[in-house]
Amino acid sequence: MAQTEQKKRGPSDSGILVVTQTKPPTANCWSCGAMRAAHFCQQCGKVQPPAPVDYFSFFGLPYKLNLEPDKLEREFYALSRHLHPDINAVSSDREQQWSLEQSSQLNDAYRTLKDPITRTEYLLRLQGVQLEEQSKAATEEARRTGKVKKQVVPPDLLEQVFELNMQLEEARMNKKMGEPDRNLERELQDTKKQLQAKYDGMMAELHAAWNEWDTLVERTGQGDTVLEDDRLAVRDKMVDVLNRRSYLRNLLRDIDEVLESQ
Amino acid sequence: MSNERIVGIDLGTTNSLVAYMEGDRPVVIPGEDGLNLVPSVVALDGNGQIVVGSAARKFLIETADHTVYSVKRLMGRGVEDVRDELKLFPFRLAEDLAAGEVLRIKLGDKTFTPPEISAFILRQLKRNAERYFAAPVTQAVITVPAYFNDAQRQATKDAGRIAGLEVLRLVNEPTAAALAYGLDKKETATVAVYDLGGGTFDISILKLHEGIFEVIATNGDTHLGGDDIDNLLITIALSDIEGDLGVDIRRNTEIVQGIRKAVIEAKIALSSNEKTVLNVELPGGKRYQREITRAQFEQLIQPVIDRTIGPVRQAMKDAGLKATQIDEAVLVGGSTRIPRVRQLVEELFERKPHSDLNPDEVVALGAAVQANILAGGSEATKEMLLLDVTPLSLGIEALGGVVAKIIHRNSTIPASATEHFTTGVEGQTNVAIHVLQGERELAKDCRSLARFDLRGIPPMPAGLPRIEVKFLIDANGILHVSARELRSGKEAEIEVQPSYGLTDEQVENMILESFDKAEEDFRQRQVIEARNEAETMLTALEKGRKNVAWEQLSSQERTNVGKLETALRAVMQEEDYQSIRSAIDALNQGTMRLAELMMDSAVGAALKGQNMDTADVGEGPESPHPIASAEIER
Numbered sequence: 001m002a003q004t005e006q007k008k009r010g011p012s013d014s015g016i017l018v019v020t021q022t023k024p025p026t027a028n029c030w031s032c033g034a035m036r037a038a039h040f041c042q043q044c045g046k047v048q049p050p051a052p053v054d055y056f057s058f059f060g061l062p063y064k065l066n067l068e069p070d071k072l073e074r075e076f077y078a079l080s081r082h083l084h085p086d087i088n089a090v091s092s093d094r095e096q097q098w099s100l101e102q103s104s105q106l107n108d109a110y111r112t113l114k115d116p117i118t119r120t121e122y123l124l125r126l127q128g129v130q131l132e133e134q135s136k137a138a139t140e141e142a143r144r145t146g147k148v149k150k151q152v153v154p155p156d157l158l159e160q161v162f163e164l165n166m167q168l169e170e171a172r173m174n175k176k177m178g179e180p181d182r183n184l185e186r187e188l189q190d191t192k193k194q195l196q197a198k199y200d201g202m203m204a205e206l207h208a209a210w211n212e213w214d215t216l217v218e219r220t221g222q223g224d225t226v227l228e229d230d231r232l233a234v235r236d237k238m239v240d241v242l243n244r245r246s247y248l249r250n251l252l253r254d255i256d257e258v259l260e261s262q
Numbered sequence: 263m264s265n266e267r268i269v270g271i272d273l274g275t276t277n278s279l280v281a282y283m284e285g286d287r288p289v290v291i292p293g294e295d296g297l298n299l300v301p302s303v304v305a306l307d308g309n310g311q312i313v314v315g316s317a318a319r320k321f322l323i324e325t326a327d328h329t330v331y332s333v334k335r336l337m338g339r340g341v342e343d344v345r346d347e348l349k350l351f352p353f354r355l356a357e358d359l360a361a362g363e364v365l366r367i368k369l370g371d372k373t374f375t376p377p378e379i380s381a382f383i384l385r386q387l388k389r390n391a392e393r394y395f396a397a398p399v400t401q402a403v404i405t406v407p408a409y410f411n412d413a414q415r416q417a418t419k420d421a422g423r424i425a426g427l428e429v430l431r432l433v434n435e436p437t438a439a440a441l442a443y444g445l446d447k448k449e450t451a452t453v454a455v456y457d458l459g460g461g462t463f464d465i466s467i468l469k470l471h472e473g474i475f476e477v478i479a480t481n482g483d484t485h486l487g488g489d490d491i492d493n494l495l496i497t498i499a500l501s502d503i504e505g506d507l508g509v510d511i512r513r514n515t516e517i518v519q520g521i522r523k524a525v526i527e528a529k530i531a532l533s534s535n536e537k538t539v540l541n542v543e544l545p546g547g548k549r550y551q552r553e554i555t556r557a558q559f560e561q562l563i564q565p566v567i568d569r570t571i572g573p574v575r576q577a578m579k580d581a582g583l584k585a586t587q588i589d590e591a592v593l594v595g596g597s598t599r600i601p602r603v604r605q606l607v608e609e610l611f612e613r614k615p616h617s618d619l620n621p622d623e624v625v626a627l628g629a630a631v632q633a634n635i636l637a638g639g640s641e642a643t644k645e646m647l648l649l650d651v652t653p654l655s656l657g658i659e660a661l662g663g664v665v666a667k668i669i670h671r672n673s674t675i676p677a678s679a680t681e682h683f684t685t686g687v688e689g690q691t692n693v694a695i696h697v698l699q700g701e702r703e704l705a706k707d708c709r710s711l712a713r714f715d716l717r718g719i720p721p722m723p724a725g726l727p728r729i730e731v732k733f734l735i736d737a738n739g740i741l742h743v744s745a746r747e748l749r750s751g752k753e754a755e756i757e758v759q760p761s762y763g764l765t766d767e768q769v770e771n772m773i774l775e776s777f778d779k780a781e782e783d784f785r786q787r788q789v790i791e792a793r794n795e796a797e798t799m800l801t802a803l804e805k806g807r808k809n810v811a812w813e814q815l816s817s818q819e820r821t822n823v824g825k826l827e828t829a830l831r832a833v834m835q836e837e838d839y840q841s842i843r844s845a846i847d848a849l850n851q852g853t854m855r856l857a858e859l860m861m862d863s864a865v866g867a868a869l870k871g872q873n874m875d876t877a878d879v880g881e882g883p884e885s886p887h888p889i890a891s892a893e894i895e896r
Binding site: 080084087105110 | 430431471472474632635636637638647648649673674675676677678679734735736737
């Protein structure tokens with residue numbers, strides 16, 4: 001796989017700033033012999049054997065975190081029109097199999113990249129990061145050891161979370177008894193507002209980090225030498241924001257659940 | 263590419279249809295009776311033949327234990343899932359079902375799995391299409407409820423194969439309906455399809471964009487539909503009647519079927535009338551009548567139709583849309599004819615829903631459109647492409663019975679996920695993976711799909727093997743799994759233990775050609791039996807010729823018997839048991855007087871002190887006719 005190759009070239013810390021993208025091998029079209037485009041032949045339209053590429057490379061995108069959703073969607077539709085199994089339903093078995101693999105890769109890539117959070121998580125994973133809470137590695141570890149995945153409470157939230165959990169518990173009890181407490185609900189609404197503001201702040205932080213990252217990618221693309229420390233700094237910033245964000249998102253969801261069902 | 267037509271089939275709970283694309287319009291293919299709808303009813307008639315559709319319907323009341331309907335409710339389900347169902351539906355399961363075995367339903371003294379019953383319906387539709395085209399039909403698109411899980415989809419695909427149809431694609435019913443509606447709409451729009459059928463409910467939210475039909479979210483309930491409304495009314499009628507008669511009639515399938523029929527008529531009447539009379543004929547010339555107003559009916563069914571609200575809200579939430587962002591709401595399924603259902607949809611989406619196309623036919627029409635797209639498209643469909651989603655999350659059971667989700671619901675299909683596994687014990691060569699479908703956190707609350715046993719892992723210290731397992735959901739919504747051990751590069755061998763479903767081999771054995779062969783066997787048995795009977799008859803005739811009674815016949819009578827005998831001997835050599843039987847009947851008729859005369863002489867002889875044995879009256883004491891043999895037990 002592409003990622004593993006990049007890792008080999010990197011320093012002890014497995015991630016490097018990737019600008020040399022993995023491109024599908026430029027073989028000729030198996031069917032008409034024309035120089036083929038990535039996934040299907042521009043000449044005869046036939047679907048080509050799938051190549052193992054990462055999701056950014058699948059769409060021919062640089063490893064940047066800001067992208068235009070409309071453009072990605074148009075590209076997704078355009079590729080679907082060539083790769084989807086319905087288009088290749090009466091082709092040979094081999095082509096049908098390629099079509100199935102290509103279009104699942106397309107869908108997986110689109111699903112991952114269209115959402116900015118999963119896009120960031122995916123890029124970080126390409127960078128060799130094992131995201132503390134979201135990472136598959138943690139899930140696997142938990143799966144293997146049978147432990148519940150650990151949730152790290154961001155220090156600045158510690159006190160508020162303790163208080164909030166008590167309130168949520170009380171609200172759930174009230175609900176069960178059918179005795180809603182208007183004051184408590186108001187308090188929860190207030191907490192929600194505060195947390196939402198914090199959440200928005202985090203998203204702003206994340207946006208800033210994306211911009212920093214993209215600048216690094218652009219500079220590397222222009223032949224600048226990017227310091228390893230700069231790259232690691234941005235990367236770790238994103239990891240930190242993502243972890244806090246996911247914690248906060250869960251809290252907001254819990255509050256919503258309690259408030260909605262009142 | 264073959265020129266053979268690919269048909270679109272709506273395999274419904276209550277009715278099934280077959281359609282195809284005629285030019286740029288999808289049309290429904292009628293049956294021999296001229297009707298578009300084939301009731302999804304299968305019966306075994308008095309001759310042991312399978313009867314499907316309208317013809318089978320009359321058996322619902324006459325011989326209810328030889329009839330099956332609403333079999334779609336049982337597709338891809340296990341014994342423990344259908345307990346509740348059995349209280350309300352007169353499905354008779356085979357008594358010897360083991361836990362985890364595919365259900366078998368009794369039809370007379372035979373048993374069939376739900377895919378086999380469905381295959382009978384599919385075969386009927388296939389025949390209707392073949393009759394219409396005067397050409398063979400072997401490829402089809404079949405629709406399934408969007409909320410069908412993997413097992414239910416697989417069971418539907420198996421049914422197709424059993425019926426001799428290559429199922430090119432399973433299409434979700436609401437999506438198919440959107441295709442039929444969107445045929446001449448090329449603009450961008452967000453559409454909600456509300457599909458309440460006989461037994462299933464689906465809600466799908468789609469984005470239409472330049473011919474691409476992209477499903478954003480789907481939800482539903484595969485056990486919610488018109489059947490549930492019928493059951494509410496039946497329960498009322500049953501308790502009324504029992505109160506009156508003072509007897510338990512719940513086990514009397516004939517009466518219950520009679521009530522079901524009356525209830526459905528009343529339900530339909532209430533869609534256009536303000537009140538109706540539930541009218542049931544009871545045995546002994548009695549009659550049960552009860553007036554129902556629409557208001558009463560609506561109050562009664564409210565809890566049932568309210569069950570559609572949760573899935574609608576969830577789908578909207580998953581799509582990230584508010585009611586005001588939906589441009590159009592479309593009604594699909596017979597149950598959306600109920601005014602109260604229409605009102606609910608209007609409330610949910612804050613707009614009047616569309617129902618321009620016949621809600622019974624729109625799904626089949628959409629299936630025909632999809633069939634046309636798969637066949638390479640035509641002028642009408644060349645820009646059209648359907649991007650559907652998987653309705654349920656796919657997960658793996660982790661330690662402690664927790665489910666780790668690997669493909670989330672509403673992911674566009676085909677979709678895949680790759681997971682890595684390792685061993686926990688030194689030298690371990692097998693790893694078991696339990697795959698589930700559903701949204702709940704614990705494995706016990708999700709639907710078990712299959713247990714995969716990865717074998718042939720090279721023995722290594724614990725934790726060293728890296729087994730890569732690829733899960734891929736195809737465009738039919740069906741899961742495929744492949745595995746590789748990365749350190750050795752060896753393809754791991756996978757043994758699949760489907761939790762609910764037939765193995766490939768079982769399906770192979772059920773293919774209706776083999777059932778057609780069974781019909782052939784049946785036919786041959788009939789021929790052999792008819793020949794045996796003819797032999798017996800001819801032997802008796804030989805004896806009759808030696809009897810004095812023969813001389814008492816006129817020469818014309820004797821010539822006639824001779825002719826009938828020659829006819830029987832000739833037809834006996836052929837393979838048509840029905841003509842052998844008619845020749846036997848004709849000879850039987852022709853020798854009636856001979857038989858009477860022989861009987862007379864035998865009686866006379868008996869009066870003279872002889873017994874029946876020596877009088878030689880025929881083949882057996884039960885024989886009403888000295889020449890005819892006794893009825894052969896079949």
